[in-house]
Amino acid sequence: MTSFQLLKKRVSDDRRYKLRDLRTALDWTVWFYILIPALIVSVVYYQSWWIMAPEWLNFVPEQAMMVPLFLGATWWSLRVYLEEADQVYILQNQNLVDGLKKWGMVHSLLKGSVLTLFSIAVVLPFLITGWNWGMEQVVITGIFVLLASWNVNVCRYFIDLTIQSIWIKWIPLMMVNVVSIGILVFVSQVGWKSREFVFVGVALLLVLLIAQLYYRIKVKGTFFHDVMMERGYKQSVTNLLMKQVGVSSGRTVLVRKKPFLFKGSKRLRKQGSPETRIVDLYVKWLLRSPGKVQYYLQVTGWGIAAIFLLPLVVKVIVLLFALYAFIGLSKADWHEFSERSYAQLFQWDQQLRELSAKKASKVFTMPCFILVCVMTGVAFPGWIGMLLFPLGGWVMMMGSIRMVHQDVRSSSPQ
Amino acid sequence: MLNVAIEEAGYEKNSQTITDLSFSVKSGELLGLLGSNGAGKSTTIKTILGLMKEWKGSVTFEGDARYAYIPEQPVFYDSLTLWEHLELAATAVSLQDGDWEERAQELIRYFKLGHVVHDLPSSFSKGMKQKVMLITAFMLKPDLYIIDEPFLGLDPRATKDFLKLIEKERARGAGVLMSTHVLDTAERICDRFVLISSGIMAAEGTLDEWRERTGMETGTLLDCVDRLLEQTI
Numbered sequence: 157m158t159s160f161q162l163l164k165k166r167v168s169d170d171r172r173y174k175l176r177d178l179r180t181a182l183d184w185t186v187w188f189y190i191l192i193p194a195l196i197v198s199v200v201y202y203q204s205w206w207i208m209a210p211e212w213l214n215f216v217p218e219q220a221m222m223v224p225l226f227l228g229a230t231w232w233s234l235r236v237y238l239e240e241a242d243q244v245y246i247l248q249n250q251n252l253v254d255g256l257k258k259w260g261m262v263h264s265l266l267k268g269s270v271l272t273l274f275s276i277a278v279v280l281p282f283l284i285t286g287w288n289w290g291m292e293q294v295v296i297t298g299i300f301v302l303l304a305s306w307n308v309n310v311c312r313y314f315i316d317l318t319i320q321s322i323w324i325k326w327i328p329l330m331m332v333n334v335v336s337i338g339i340l341v342f343v344s345q346v347g348w349k350s351r352e353f354v355f356v357g358v359a360l361l362l363v364l365l366i367a368q369l370y371y372r373i374k375v376k377g378t379f380f381h382d383v384m385m386e387r388g389y390k391q392s393v394t395n396l397l398m399k400q401v402g403v404s405s406g407r408t409v410l411v412r413k414k415p416f417l418f419k420g421s422k423r424l425r426k427q428g429s430p431e432t433r434i435v436d437l438y439v440k441w442l443l444r445s446p447g448k449v450q451y452y453l454q455v456t457g458w459g460i461a462a463i464f465l466l467p468l469v470v471k472v473i474v475l476l477f478a479l480y481a482f483i484g485l486s487k488a489d490w491h492e493f494s495e496r497s498y499a500q501l502f503q504w505d506q507q508l509r510e511l512s513a514k515k516a517s518k519v520f521t522m523p524c525f526i527l528v529c530v531m532t533g534v535a536f537p538g539w540i541g542m543l544l545f546p547l548g549g550w551v552m553m554m555g556s557i558r559m560v561h562q563d564v565r566s567s568s569p570q
Numbered sequence: 571m572l573n574v575a576i577e578e579a580g581y582e583k584n585s586q587t588i589t590d591l592s593f594s595v596k597s598g599e600l601l602g603l604l605g606s607n608g609a610g611k612s613t614t615i616k617t618i619l620g621l622m623k624e625w626k627g628s629v630t631f632e633g634d635a636r637y638a639y640i641p642e643q644p645v646f647y648d649s650l651t652l653w654e655h656l657e658l659a660a661t662a663v664s665l666q667d668g669d670w671e672e673r674a675q676e677l678i679r680y681f682k683l684g685h686v687v688h689d690l691p692s693s694f695s696k697g698m699k700q701k702v703m704l705i706t707a708f709m710l711k712p713d714l715y716i717i718d719e720p721f722l723g724l725d726p727r728a729t730k731d732f733l734k735l736i737e738k739e740r741a742r743g744a745g746v747l748m749s750t751h752v753l754d755t756a757e758r759i760c761d762r763f764v765l766i767s768s769g770i771m772a773a774e775g776t777l778d779e780w781r782e783r784t785g786m787e788t789g790t791l792l793d794c795v796d797r798l799l800e801q802t803i
Contacts, residue, residue: 430664437650440649441647497641500639500645502636502638502712
């Protein structure tokens with residue numbers, strides 16, 4: 157089997173795996189009630205933007221469009237399609253491995269090109285109709301977006317490879333993104349007018365890309381890191397749909413030895429009942445899992461943004477949805493914590509388990525939901541909202557938690 | 571202490587992995603659960619622990635007997651430290667603070683894990699992980715230990731330490747149900763054995779009883795198991 161054939165097989169396996177996951181989540185009801193209507197509305201809106209730019213575009217600075225354009229164009233990863241079993245079966249064949257890496261990268265770059273084109277197509281009516289960009293300005297900016305997208309994603313790989321801490325990793329990642337967006341803003345506003353700048357800029361970015369790709373092929377000792385990342389990419393849809401359930405937590409190359417929060421196993425509260433201690437351990441477990449905290453932050457952030465942007469009646473619907481989402485997240489997280497394999501090694505005190513479940517469901521739901529309620533109050537016309545929403549939200553939340561607790565009690569193992 | 575009478579159990583409906591298994595574990599007794607790969611030992615243990623959905627029969631713990639389970643593959647929370655795992659286990663079964671902390675410290679010293687007590691077990695070696703499983707179980711001082719292949723990943727010294735602790739616990743009155751492939755060790759430490767073959771109970775008894783049954787007066791446990799399995803086929 158040649159490396160190209162191997163890549164074709166792996167890409168198609170990968171696609172099948174993701175499609176299977178998507179099919180599990182997106183049944184006909186989701187298509188019928190959400191996706192198809194959303195698609196039709198989007199197409200109608202898109203067509204109308206070609207005729208007349210939306211009014212809100214007057215409040216958006218032209219330069220700001222580079223941010224969504226950049227984010228859309230870089231929404232892919234540099235993949236090499238290696239698998240764990242390759243250490244036994246193909247790692248001895250250096251040519252095959254190098255070939256697989258090369259084709260994998262070519263495939264990734266092509267995917268990056270398609271995404272860049274798609275992103276440009278999405279913002280094109282704003283650029284042409286809204287800000288009167290000419291074809292030359294669009295094409296030159298597009299070329300730079302494509303080169304930035306390629307370079308940034310190869311660079312992201314090296315950052316991920318060299319920096320273990322997920323918190324420290326954000327610093328160079330942010331820097332790369334900010335610098336790239338800065339370059340794109342400059343190109344789209346001023347740079348595109350100078351032919352010399354365009355040629356030199358494109359040449360430099362191409363040289364940088366070739367140098368990075370060359371180093372990517374030559375760098376040794378990345379096999380286990382690549383395998384770990386590939387596993388993440390392959391299960392990205394599962395992860396998105398089912399939180400971290402689908403991601404194997406097997407041993408990886410870079411394993412954190414000490415927790416990054418609450419080191420030394422210190423208790424959060426020195427005194428407290430047994431259920432308080434269980435809940436404290438649950439809080440530690442959750443706060444040390446950034447992926448889980450991220451969901452609470454996302455619901456809070458998007459909820460607040462939607463409440464400020466949407467009409468009055470929809471604000472209340474968003475509020476109800478936020479409560480539903482927070483309680484659902486809390487319930488799922490507690491279930492994952494209390495039903496984990498380690499928790500099956502001994503017999504829980506059932507009363508303690510129920511009390512802990514009740515407390516745990518409030519820990520994250522309460523601050524997040526009350527914050528969303530307060531923000532709804534602020535967005536509501538008049539002072540009454542400041543009183544009505546936090547108070548009403550509190551009562552509704554306590555009622556919902558009581559209902560969920562009844563459910564947890566009836567479904568918990570005896 | 572433990573009475574098991576499983577009519578059938580399996581991972582899917584209408585697909586039984588084990589059928590008609592019955593045995594008991596008495597206080598202070600060590601019962602060895604033997605059988606080849608895929609015979610149904612782990613399924614039996616999972617059924618006893620209540621982890622199987624599809625099963626018929628009865629599993630009863632006498633009185634308020636509490637168990638602790640030591641799995642074949644160590645299991646952990648990715649983001650809790652060794653000490654926090656022990657704290658969770660002790661709190662979940664309502665142990666008093668002073669008692670479990672003292673016992674935990676003692677066991678951590680015994681298994682020489684003092685230097686990693688505030689580390690995440692997911693970073694440990696296989697043997698260290700297995701030791702954490704042992705510490706969790708021994709710290710809880712249960713009435714019954716359910717142990718699945720305890721010797722995998724343990725070095726000879728740790729194996730010896732583990733066996734010493736098991737003897738101590740048996741002297742306290744704890745019962746032990748242990749599934750293992752290591753027959754020479756099982757021969758030395760187990761009081762009785764249950765042999766499972768293709769999901770059914772091929773034999774049950776002491777080594778002397780099995781020697782008599784197989785006609786191998788001086789045979790080892792391995793010899794007897796071999797002969798009994800041949801007879802089953």
